[in-house]
Amino acid sequence: MKQFLTAIAANLLTIAICVVGGILLIVGIAASAGSKAPVEVADGSVLVIDLDRAFSDRPAETKPGSFLDDALSAGRGGAIPLRAATIALKAAADDDRISGILLRGSISADGYASGFAALRELRAAIATFRQSKKPVHAYLVNPDTRDYYVASAASVVTLDPFGSLLMPGLASEQVFFTGMFEKYGIGMQVSRVGRFKAAVEPFTRQEMSPENRLQTESYLGDLWSEVKRGVAQSRGIDTVALQTIVDTQGIILAADAKAAKLVDRIAYFDDVLDDLQKLASAARSADGAKPSAKDSTRAAEMARLLDRPTLPQITLGEYAPIAVAKDRSFSASQTIAIVYAEGDIVDGEGGDGTIGGASMARELRRVRNDAKVKAVVLRVNSPGGSAIASEQIQRELTLIAKKKPIVVSMGTVAASGGYWISTAAVRVFAQPNTITGSIGVFSLVPNIKTLANRNGVTFDTVKTGRYADLFSIARPRSEAELAVLQRGTDAVYEAFITRVSTARKLTPDSVRAIAEGRVWSGDDAMRIGLVDSMGGLDAALKSAATLAKITGDYDVREYPRVKSATEKLTDMLDNKPTPVAAAIRAASPAGANALLSGRGPASSLARDITHELDVLLRYNDPRGVYARMPFVLRIH
Structure with missing residues (x-):
């Protein structure tokens, strides 16, 4: 017993020394953080x-x-x-x-x-x-x-x-997990509204649907056209000549690149x-x-x-x-707020790479109650996510719009839930190669009955209502239960249509014609009335200043605020790696780190598969209804 207690005491002492040493190290680093010499710009x-x-x-x-x-x-x-x-x-x-x-x-x-x-x-x-x-x-x-x-x-x-x-053109490669899920006995049942709503396809199909292929070809063609226009203009060459060398060579050797x-x-x-x-x-x-x-x-x-x-x-x-x-005008009496919304929209507080409905709503309330803020620019770079979280954010933006103008600046992607929150704006800016639209919703419910039964696990249930275990993952849904889910999905879709119709001053039927979950490029979105103007963040800021009738100088504040080094460190300690990435790294730490952080095609595919599976785990909408586009950003 004495040896046991001695060993325990020694271990506790070692832990204490490590903890104290770690704290001292952190404090020392934090103290040195403020002593870093200011950056000087040398002549030339x-x-x-x-x-x-x-x-x-x-x-x-x-x-x-x-x-x-x-x-x-x-x-x-x-x-x-x-x-x-x-x-x-x-x-x-x-x-x-x-x-x-x-x-x-x-x-x-x-x-x-x-x-x-x-x-x-x-x-x-x-x-x-x-x-x-x-x-x-x-x-x-x-x-x-x-x-x-x-x-x-x-x-x-x-x-x-x-x-x-390495310029062979653009391609969008989409990952499908249906065969893997079937192999391991995981079932997926969906309800959706929109023929083009392809976010569920990775879990229900083994290849693109004809509708998904059509929309992918369309927006990918627009993105490629913008690349060719930009390159041709900068290099003083013809887009046809550029397309010719791309199609004939793909990988253009140095001498040929110079000749062209x-x-x-x-x-x-x-x-x-x-x-x-x-x-x-x-x-x-x-x-x-x-x-x-x-x-x-x-x-x-x-x-x-x-x-x-x-x-x-x-x-x-x-x-x-x-x-x-x-560039800041700290003494200005008027302010325009830029609020950034980048990442998947999730219910609750969110975290790294996500937009939490609760945390974003709280940030927007601060902006609304700040008397110095005369206008708001919402910068959206999101494929959407939770329908309830999107509505929570949109509601706060609507309240702001009653007091001060809101202008949306769309980044690379502002689709589905990302477009939902954009409907509070009086004016919407996008780039020609922005990906937007995807006005549609879906519900995705997995079940592990086959997987569990194969391993000797069974389930039994007692309930007080017919649909009490509607969201159980222990079994597949009945036809009646699927009808309940579809009714809820339809209701959310109609709400989405109404918000777009009101914001864009279009009839509901005309919105339905361009909705159906279809993804559009910025160029097409402007043509069909989902976007007002082409332009970046600067153009949106100027528009917001004009709409707010701001004269003279004004300051620009950005939200959410930048976290301090201490807060970053705390988040780092609190936030564990995403579940899928953590599992991969646990299986082979050295190999996983090299694979997930590399630059080659294998690394790119590994990151995309990891991301898609992590997105599936982030589906936390209380009603199980989502406004999210497919993960189409794997464009190479």
């Missing part, structure tokens, strides 16, 4: 834009991140707010210390960040920067369509001699660095500036980025907070 600096960092729809920070912020933002989580990036590019154009831009890296689209609509806004900001006559250099190794779509906006595009242009005027030159990265070195030196000479001791120190610190100690440089992640802070 090159602004480095690393496309590996995703561009997301979330609030921008107005001060550079601390050491702890940087540590917590490392890897895939270190996304750059899209608005912060565009503000930074505008500021850099007028900043005499910035000599030019370097674009490098490869976009890894994961979730809803760095979608085609976001990349279009980034391209527009690059084009605006070029008007300052400062060069934009893009260095590419094996760029895919997304990479090249952005890089083609540069003034000089360089392709590595050993590289190639898709790139300006073939060279190694050190050649690009030499050019940037000359550019920075020329900028210094023109200003008559000499490197200060502080500038020299800064250049040495930045050697880690481009391995060129004498080249003054600053990353977009470092420069953006400086630009955003200068």
